[in-house]
Amino acid sequence: MASFWPLIRLLPKKTNFTYVKFAGFAAVLSILAVAASIVSMFTGGFRANPIEIYQQAEGAPLARVGAILEHGFNLGIDFRGGTSILIEAPGPIDQEALRALGRTAQDGDVEVQGTTCRPVNGPPYCAILNFETAPDQSATVEEIRAGLGGVAQGARIANVDSVSAKVSEELFSGGLIALGLAILLMLVYIWFRFEWQFGLGGVLALFHDVILTLGMFSIFRLEFTLTIIAALLTIVGYSMNDTVVVFDRIRENLRKYKKMPLGELIDLSLNETLSRTIITGCTALFALIGLYFIGGEALSGFALAMIFGIVIGTYSSLYVAAPAILIWGVKRGREGGEARGAPQTAG
């Protein structure tokens, strides 16, 4: 009666992709990408010399390493401290005049960014004025407000963010702690629910995903904000979700096919779950792509991080987490009180 469903079938009923065969190649690719990401984080997207930064930085060695990492990202106001003022205008904004206005309002570093306005409903022209430090924010903002007429007709201040260095440091360390803790908790959870080999495989995949996403932000100098930390943690959640589904199937198949070599068994499990992996990944991706184009400037960074994270997270479930189990092998055959089989190693 309803035999013409499904209308679309993304895959043949049964797939026989061999993942494990390419695991070695994927491993090399992953290691190279991770290495590039880490190098980028230390060199500010291959733009700066970490040794110079270290030598110029002041304070204890640890703080100097921190300075290197700060250069590694295009940190937003949340993490850098300072004041950021968003200006909107119905006509073009004279950026030079704005910079001059900023200089008279306050000593110290002033930075003007022309920025794409939010595509929906917003006025056509925007600019962001950033101050490194903000000793007296109110007076500065008032002065800017007073001088805006000379920058563009009808310009107004739409948004002011001012974060002290103390708060920004706390936000930064808080974010990193959260990320670390999330990964640790996942390790423990999987360890309890599965076996330690699975836990390590899963965490390896998580590190892989997080480092590559951080690497992308570093290489392309995308603004790194508090929201991006939220995105990273969501990526951790998604990637783990994906990995757990695969692991569940591997565990089940381990009980079902006691004699099958581990490599083959992993391939089988990945094929069996592939359909789900693709469908869930696609719906999430479509939604996020919509968010990226329509969600406006404020959400585009989040959406971009998530899109990248989902692609990488799916890849890592297939090519990092599952094959990683091969490295250590798994104990098998405890179900049903059978004698313990010899640990299998393959690959």
Next chain:
Amino acid sequence: MLQVARWRIILVAVVTVLGLAFAFPNFLPQSARDNLPGFLPRQGINLGLDLQGGSQLLLEIDRAAMQRQQLDNVADQMAAVLRDAEPAIRYTGRGVVDDAARVRLVDPTQMEAARRLLRPLSLSSTGGAEILTFTEGEDGLIEARITPTHMRELSRQAAQQSIEVIRRRIDPTGTSEVTIVRQGDERIVVQAPGVSDPEMLKDRIGQTALMTFHMVREMSPEEAAAGRLPPGTMLVQPYPGGRGSGPEVVERRARFTGERLVRANPSTDGQTGEFVLSFQLDSQGTTLFCRITREFTGQRFAILLDNQVLTAPTINEPICGGTGQISGGFTAQTANELAVMLRAGALPVPLTVIDERTVDASLGQDAINSGTTASIIAGVVTFVFMVLAYGLFGVFACIALVVNFVLLIGAMSAVGAALTLPGIAGLILTIAMAVDANVIIYERMREEAQAGRSPALSIDAGFARAMITIIDANLTTILAALILFQFGAGPVRGFAWTLSIGVITSVFSAVLVTQLLIAWWFRIARPKQMPI
């Protein structure tokens, strides 16, 4: 086969109806919302500051100032204990250096007696917890330091008191729905939705508003600036915007403080017509003020606000009626502001603004609009995708998705969780992820059907075997959300809320709602073949 327990049916029905009840006010205009009958929830989702527009200030207690203030007290207490002892123990050099209050015994051999006398000071009056540690130096030097635990406790108390004072200061302005909460031991968050200019808030909050009355030492400012000040006096500057009086040399000790004020109102002076502040004192204050003004008739006294001279009039006659006027060149507005401050009381410690954010309301509205558009697109894409992939069962998944969305909105309205900008992102992601459980279940059913089982068995087995996976997969996401909630600030916390509520509602709707729908369909259609 395919029996659904009655409690499940009831559970699904009750939860869905509740979800609808809490969700639907969000889709009504405000006017319709106000007219809802009382048993229905009226408030919609609580919008975060970033979506509503408004200002947020993060204030921090000036710990250094607080410590100094406390140590000053401790030094006074130590001196008093030694002075009042029988026989009195003589000391010199009472003072505060860095993080310690200190006195120096004139006769170091009296150290043992002094130690015994000072001992009770180190314990708190209530719990007996140690609040001070004493160290003894050479030559009879005794230093007292506040223990870190007590310091934290003091910060917390000061923050709590400050919240009360700030609330009293802000409330009379009619600014609606300002939330003031303590964060950690020594921070206070003030959120004012709809206020696009935080200056008023900062002016109100930034002042300590401690009013003190000091006797003036007559000497010319030049003399004061050049020569050394007499002991026990200080040079104070005029209050900005105040009138007339220049810098004054006053006694360091306040004869009288603003705590004794029971009322403060702006008014106009009958003779000059200028704006003044009239005040009334409590009974104790009246007696004290009467005694002081009698003793010093003919001399000048200075009224200081936060150590700046408001005015320094001459006392013409004793003032014993308990009321008075302060003239300081006020305008109607400054007199009013000052009255509000004085009524609200002084902050226990100075506060500094360490974080300030202002979001324009139009910016927030834009974010909501684009978020809504993105959500709708995410929903439609998911619908189409699911129906194409699973046919009728895809429709069931879509119904479950709608239930999920309603529950999510309802739950967020009920809990009062704030929806923030990243929260919208979380919402969209939840929509996309909500079908994950359905996909896992349906894929299982397909497999079972392909293995040659009957539709009923396939469906049963599909649900049963998918459950473990679904639980494992979603628990991990909840873990991530919990961590976000613990460590996140502001908008990120909002995201964590949305994410965790979303995970729970999506599992509920994907598993229970879908199961119900499939069971009903099965009973009616009696299929011979799986439709997926």
